[in-house]
Amino acid sequence: MSADHRDYDIIVAGGGLSGMIAACSAAHYSSQALRILVVDRNDLESLGRKTLTGWICGDAVGKKPVDYMNKNININWQYPEIEHPVKGVVAYSPDHQTRISFDGEGYILNRKLLPQRQASDAISRGVDLKGNIMLRGLITDGNAVTGVEGDDLKENAPFRKTSSLVIDCTGVTSVLRTNLAINSYIQRKIQRDDLEATGRYICTFDVGRDDKTYFDPEYCIIHLDQNIAPGGYAWVFPKGNLKANIGLGVQQKALEQMNKKSGKNVNLKHLIDNYLNSNPAVHNPRLSDDIQDSGNSWGTWQVSVRRQNDCMVANGYMLVGDSAWMPKPLDAGGIGPAIIAATLAGEHAVNAIQRGDVSETGLWSYNKAFMHEYGYKTAGLEVFRRMLQGLSNEQINYGMKHFISKFDVEKITNGEHPDFGLVGKMGLVFASVMNQKLAASLKRTAEVNALLVKHYNEYPNTPAGFIEWQNGLMDMLGNSL
Ligand SMILES: Cc1cc2nc3c(=O)[nH]c(=O)nc-3n(C[C@H](O)[C@H](O)[C@H](O)COP(=O)(O)OP(=O)(O)OC[C@H]3O[C@@H](n4cnc5c(N)ncnc54)[C@H](O)[C@@H]3O)c2cc1C
Incomplete structure (x- = not known):
């Protein structure tokens, strides 16, 4: 079927955070000349809902990516979708003796209200929205994606629409990516250890002890502690003076190891309840009973903590947001990269359609642009995350106290791998073997990171160089273990 006879130019699969931005971006860059459809399994009143229990997220995002979206595609979020402003993030060591403050304005969003704002932005840009569509797969023609298919849950009928391009924004469990049936460099599956099981409450509370290491209305608090959140971290993000998003994420393997050691059978919900109480x-x-939080005050979901998919395009197909495993490996922050990627995806999709080439080659510039803007730092952070997960609380206490310089804090604030320059200066002479090993590991992750960043700066300009590049990446990641 020729592109002219397709139902749409672009179908955006998934009307969550990244899907709506990708659609608005494509409408912006095409001056609303393209036919764009967004489909989501939720009804339009519940757009962006991740699971039946809600819009599960920590809700925090830095100001920078929001400004980036505003500057490039003129989308401006305000109250009430921005629920509460913060001045930065503060991380505490397990013994609460070390406090590292990452300054930088940010926002706590209302993820339930945000998609409604996003929907009205999309409609005003001429985008069609369709809810109650459960997508089951991609339509393909030869070696290209040419549309989506699934079920119309409201009409109880099959749903099938064709397009020149499908942008997959269906989140971490994307069935479209997992079952992608054409030749492509896109990785279909993720390893279990690269996923964190996470959950959170949105709760209101009465004034307790005045202790800013546990709640601060002006800062997002992160608690690093292998007993509270094995292989992950716990958070208290303020949504007001007496309201917070409180939760934690764990690596399943680390939780199992903890249970084996203790002989207990603790699960994610137990850990979150203990942490809250x-x-x-x-x-x-108590669960927030604000009308704006109804159906969204408790839930669990999963989030990826690896580098983004090594390749995010195929013939007629692009990946954006969690479907491409974009959350930052260190803190699982996925909103910032999703905003950047969705903004870029719209631009590169429009360019490809206008050039009449939506092949892997025609879309490749999106891979390159995302790696340049954000993706170059994620593989190094994946290496750092794996190292951190293997540390004991004692090592984290010591490392946060002695090895993190102001320069490192600046790097982490920018979402980058710290250099641990202090470790080098200290000459690796430490009282205990444990801390000697820790220092050596930190130094090693910084060295590997420098190589990885250089490697990502050499991400190939066309698919032709991909295999060689990916082999180089695998060697570096393999050697980092
Ligand atoms: C507990 C938790 C805490 C987090 N905290 C933070 C945080 O504080 N800051 C941060 O930056 N990030 C955080 N993240 C990550 C962040 O929530 C995600 O990165 C972000 O939501 C990604 O947006 P997305 O649009 O790509 O995917 P999603 O938000 O998952 O949206 C996917 C959309 O696609 C729809 N969909 C899925 N499958 C289908 C289908 N088959 N057919 C039709 N529609 C479908 C879904 O219903 C949904 O509307 C957290 C994640 C979790 C789980």
Whole structure:
């Protein structure tokens, strides 16, 4: 079928955070000349809902990516989708003795209200929206994607629409990516250890002990502690003076190891409940009964903590946001990269359609642009994350106290791998073997990171160089273990 006879120019699969931005971006860059459809399995009142239990997220995003979107595609979020402003993030060591402050303005979003704002932005840009569509797969013609298919849950009928291009924004469990049936460099599956099981409450509470290491209305708090959140971290993100998003993420393997050691059978919900109930600054916590939080005050979901998919395009197909495993490996922050990627995806999709080449080659510039803008730093952070997950609380206490310089804090604030210059200066002479090993590991991750960043700067300009590039990446990641 020729492109002219397709139902749409672009179908965006998934009307969540990244899907709506990708659609608005494509409408912006085409001056609304393209026919764009967004489909989501939720009804339009519940757009962006990740699971039946809600719009599960920590809700925090830095100001920078939001400004980036505003500057490039003129989308401006305000209250009420921005629920609460923050001045930065503060991370505490397990013993609470070291506090590292990453300054930089940010926002706590209301993820349930945001998609409604996004929907009205999309409609005003001429985008069609269709809810209640459960996508089951991609339509293909030869070696190209040419549309989507699934079920119309409302009409109880099959759904099938064709397009020149499908932008997959269906999140981490994307069935479209997993079952992609054409030849492509896109990786279909993720390893179990690269996924974190996460959950959170949105709760209101009474005034408790005045302790800013447990709740601060102006800062997002992160608690690093292998007993509270094995292989992950716990958070208290303020949504007001007496309201917070409180949760944690764990690596399943680390949780199993903890249970094996203790002989207990603790699960994610137990850990979150213990964490919430032991917070002295949060007295008498209860699920938020704000109307804007109804159906969204408790839930669990998963988030990826690896580098983004090594390739994010195929013939007629692009990946954006969680479907491409974009959350930052260190803190699982996926909103920032999703905003950047969706903004770029719209631009590169339009260019490809206008050139009449939506092949892998025609879309390749999106891979390159995302790696340049954001993706270059994620593989190094993946290496750092794996190292951190293997540390004991004692090592984290020591490392946060002695090895992190102001320069490192600046790097982490920018989402980059710290250099651990202090470690080098200290000459690796430490009282205990444990800390000697820790220092050596930190130094090694910084060295590997420098190589990885250089490698990502050499991401190939066309698919022809991909295999050689990816082999080089695998060697570097393999050697980092
Ligand atoms: C507990 C938790 C805490 C987090 N905290 C933070 C944080 O504080 N800051 C941060 O930056 N990131 C955080 N993240 C990550 C962040 O939530 C995601 O990166 C972000 O939501 C990605 O947006 P997305 O649009 O790509 O995917 P999603 O938000 O998952 O949206 C996918 C959309 O596609 C729809 N969909 C899925 N499958 C189908 C289908 N088959 N057919 C039709 N529609 C479908 C879904 O219903 C949904 O609307 C957190 C994640 C979790 C789980």
